[in-house]
Each structure stands twice: as structure tokens, then as C-alpha cells.
Amino acid sequence: xxxxxxAVGSELLLGQIxxxxxxxxxxxxxxxxxxVYYHTTVGDNRERLTEAIRVASGRADLVxxxxxxxxxxxxxTKETLAEYLDKELVIHGQTLDVITxxxxxxxQPMTANNKKQAxxxxxxxxxxxxxxxxxxxxxxxxxxxxxxxxxxxxxxxxVEEEVIPYLAGKGGxxxxxxxxxxxxxxxxxxxxxxxxxxxxxxxxxxTIAPLAxxxxxxxxxxxxxxxxxxxxxxxxxxxxxxxxVNDFFYGYGNDPLSKVAAEKLKSSxxxxxxxxxxxxxxFGEWMTEHSGASSFYNGGVICYDAKVKQNxxxxxxxxxxxxxxxxxxxxxxxxxxxxxxxxxxxxxSFTGVAGPYSLENKEPGIVFLGISTPSGTKxxxxxxxxxxxQIRERAAMYGxxxxxxxxx
Numbered sequence: 001x002x003x004x005x006x007a008v009g010s011e012l013l014l015g016q017i018x019x020x021x022x023x024x025x026x027x028x029x030x031x032x033x034x035x036v037y038y039h040t041t042v043g044d045n046r047e048r049l050t051e052a053i054r055v056a057s058g059r060a061d062l063v064x065x066x067x068x069x070x071x072x073x074x075x076x077t078k079e080t081l082a083e084y085l086d087k088e089l090v091i092h093g094q095t096l097d098v099i100t101x102x103x104x105x106x107x108q109p110m111t112a113n114n115k116k117q118a119x120x121x122x123x124x125x126x127x128x129x130x131x132x133x134x135x136x137x138x139x140x141x142x143x144x145x146x147x148x149x150x151x152x153x154x155x156x157x158x159v160e161e162e163v164i165p166y167l168a169g170k171g172g173x174x175x176x177x178x179x180x181x182x183x184x185x186x187x188x189x190x191x192x193x194x195x196x197x198x199x200x201x202x203x204x205x206x207t208i209a210p211l212a213x214x215x216x217x218x219x220x221x222x223x224x225x226x227x228x229x230x231x232x233x234x235x236x237x238x239x240x241x242x243x244x245v246n247d248f249f250y251g252y253g254n255d256p257l258s259k260v261a262a263e264k265l266k267s268s269x270x271x272x273x274x275x276x277x278x279x280x281x282x283f284g285e286w287m288t289e290h291s292g293a294s295s296f297y298n299g300g301v302i303c304y305d306a307k308v309k310q311n312x313x314x315x316x317x318x319x320x321x322x323x324x325x326x327x328x329x330x331x332x333x334x335x336x337x338x339x340x341x342x343x344x345x346x347x348x349s350f351t352g353v354a355g356p357y358s359l360e361n362k363e364p365g366i367v368f369l370g371i372s373t374p375s376g377t378k379x380x381x382x383x384x385x386x387x388x389x390q391i392r393e394r395a396a397m398y399g400x401x402x403x404x405x406x407x408x
Contacts, residue, residue, distance in 0.1 A: 001034045004060040006052050008067035008077050009150060010043035021066045021148075021155055028159055030177045032167055033224075034062065044074040053084050053145075061143050067150030069134040071113040078119055081145055088122040091115065095126065095135040102133060121147075127162040129154055136162070178230035182219045182238065184248040185257055185401045189217045195244055199237075206233045208241075215397050216257060250404055258286035261400040264407045265296040265346075272403070273342035274300035275313055275334040275349040277325070278367065282396040283350065298344040303334070313337045324360040326352055328368050328379035335370030336377055347372040348403060350395055354388045364388070367395045373406050 005022050012019050019041060026036045038059070042052045049068075056063045068077030082089050096118035103110035117134040120126055127136035132154035139145045146163065148155045184192060189212035193200060200208050206223035221237050223230040242249055251260040265272055265287075274283050284300035287293055301312055306325050309315040314337045315330055323329040331349045339347030348371050355364025367382040380402050384391045 001061045002059070003029055003034050003036045003062040003064055004038040004040060004056040005036060006040045006042060006056060006063060006065045007150075008042055008044065008049060008065060010045075010074075012041050012067075013043050020152055021150070024152070024156060025064055025066070025159070028164060029064075030179065030222075032164065033176045034167070035177070044068065044076055046076055046080050049076060049080045050084055053081060057143055062146060063143055064146045064148065066148045066155060069117065069136075069147060069149050071111075071116050071134075075116070077147060078121065081139075081147070082121050085121065085139065085141055085145075087139070087141075089119045090122050092118050092120045092126050092135060095120075095129075095133075098129075099133050121145075125166065127158055127166070129158060130161065131157050138163075138166070176227050176230060177222060177224050178227070178234065179220055179222045180234045180238065181253050182221065182241065182249060183251045183253075183255075183257075183260075184217045184219070184245065185215070185250055185397065187217060187245065187248040188212070192217050192219070192245065192248075196241065199240070206230075206237050208237070214256070215394055250401065257397055257400045257404075259290055261403050261407075262287055262290040262293070262296065264404055266292055268407055270346055270407070271296050271298050271344040272346040272348060273298045273338045273344040275309075275338035275347065275370075276300060276302050277304055277309070277334075277349075277351040278354045279350040279392050279396045279399075280304070282392060283348065283399050286396060286400070298342045301338055301341070309334065313341060324362075326360050326362050326366060326368065328370075328381060331368035331370030331379045332372070332377050333370075335372035335379075339372050345374060346403070346406070348399055350399060352382070352391075352395060354391045354395075356388060365391055367391070367398075369395070369399055369402060371399075371402060371406055378406075 005025050007019050007022055011017050022039045029036050040052050042048050065077055068075045078089060099114055099118055100110060120137050121139055123140045124137035129135050129149060132149055134149045136148045136158050148158060189210050193210045196208060206221050209220040211218050221234050223233040250257060276283055281300060281302045287297040303309045303313055306320055309325060310317060313334055315333045319329050319333055331351050334349035335347040350369060352367030353359045353362050353364045365384040367384055369380040371378055382398055384394045
């Protein structure tokens, strides 16, 4: 089965909200073996919506429409589709009862336009909305049209609780589409893709899709077939890839580098403390974003000024005099000393030049990381490019990456 997703709403085209529904629906349909070949976004305009429906009807077996099911005049999805299909709109009694009780419970008058949310295209299978008022539905036409509410807090659970079981129960070929995401850091998208150019150029099943975002690179591996054969194919392809680039690999799925590092600290029963100069507490912020942070993150010292490095974190005066604060020697002392001061198993430090001006005769992008573990202390020199914000963020990401290497 081939599908198209039509997201309805002028707010999407104006950039007022992000179309996260399309990504969610593609992921869920892929898991059912349904190919999503097109994403379309159209505003609250009857003529343009009709045209989008007409085009999708010619190239999809299932057209999934999100948004435009509310009570206001600019909510046109049901009306437009019913007119296109030459179908009648009827009131779904169960949904109307839910809407009526909603207003009675809140002792608010129910205006006439709220009944619009209980309208369905005649002959449709109706999906309950357990998190809102407008019901969903799927038509008994060819192609089928699946209509879903626009708000993610309503649409996501409706898909999980109602739509997926319905579509799975309709049967099919037994074909599944299985994806696996490999995450890499420290290597660019072009360099990674170049290493597997032959695999990408000649791919059929499984396939490889590289994507760079936020300083990281992911490879999405996708196989289509029976469940067990998909797993075997993905295992073999992953093994081929990691045999060449294992040094840059750090995890799977959607978890960013900082979360993987935090989870590894937690599972290792190790604690860490940070001394942050150019990153200004960014590493600490990332650690404390994750639940249970108090079990592995003891705390941090933001030590921008040389006096703070010396007076609070006990960096020797001769270290500063002989090597400067932007140096491997200073980074290592900071890591060792913050570990001692805050009583942690591991100390990590960041010192360098974020820019836009040079410091201690060192250009922006010169960074030194220090990591002190029970087995010893190391420093990592970096030469980063980009804006001040990008250099700070990349430095913190490298801190997470090298921390993972030490923990592994």
C-alpha cells in the first residue's frame, strides 16, 4: 500500500507551527509496511485543498489528512472531502454525546458550531478521540481517506490506540519495513557517505540514507521484507559499516550524544563533575536535562576568569604563567582538581577560545578538553570552526564523545 500525507492548516505554511505530524505518521506507517511517498501541506482554502485531494487520489492507495476537523469556519477538511467524494456528512451520535457531556461537565453552553466536530462522512469507520472532541475516520472509498485531528496531543494517541490496530487488522502481504538508525560523531556527512559510496549507489534492499544534523551524522538503514529476514539484513549491513567507522559510532535511534553519555554514566555507577571555561556550563546543563542526574552529576564550576581557575580549582600559578589558561596542561589540572573539589569519580574540563577575538595568542576554535578518571588523566586538543555559539556547542559535544570513549 502506498500512502500520501496531506497536512492541512495555513499556520503550517506561515511557519507558526512545525509539521511534526508528518514525521510521526511516516514512522508509524513504515512500521506497518505502508510506503509514504509524498508529504503535502496545504492551507485552509477549499480550492487548493480540493486540488491536493485530486492529485493525491491519482497516486496513493491511502491518503492521510491531518487538521481541519475543528468547529470553526476555516476547518474545511471534512466538507471539502465530502464534496469531492460526493458523499453526505452525517452526525455520529457517540461523538456528539461525548461533546455534549464535555460542555455539561464544565457548565458551559455548547454552541451550535461544536456539533460540526461530530460530523463524519457517511459510510466511514469512526475513530474515537480520547484526548479531544473531533473524531477521526477512514472512508470506504478507493483510495481510502484517513482523517485525523491536527493537534499532536490528540492525533498521536488516536493513531496508536485506534488507527494502527485497525490498519493492521485489515491484513496485507506480511511485508514489513524495518529501520535502524546508527549515530556517529567526529566525522562529516560527506566523509561518511564517501566511505560507502558503492553501497549507497547500488543499494536496493536494504538501503542507506545519511543525514547530518547538529554536528552529528546518522545513517538510517531500511530493510523491506519479513521481520526475521529484515533483522538479518540490517545486522549484516551494520557489521559492514562499523568495520570501517566504529571509532565514530556511539549509539542507535533518536538519542543525542549527551543522553547516551548520561545514560552510560548512570549505568556505570560513576559520578562526574565539570570545570567549564568557554562552554559556560553547557555541559552541566546537558547532564541535568536527564532524569536521575543527581545520581551521576555532582556539579560544576564555571571558571571563565583565570583567578577562578586558580583560587577555586587550584590551578597552579606556574601552569598559567608557563602554558596559559588555554592549554592542555591547564585542562588536565582543571579536570583533576574539579574531581577532587566536588568529590566525583570523573572530572571533565573545557578551556579554549570561543571567539570572535583571539586569546593568549590563540585563534578562535582552539580548545582543550581534559578528562580525569580513576585510571588516569588525558587532554584532547581540538581545532573547531564556526560561530562562537557553534564552537561552544561542538566543544561540549566532543566532551560527551570522549567521555563515552573513556567509559567504554
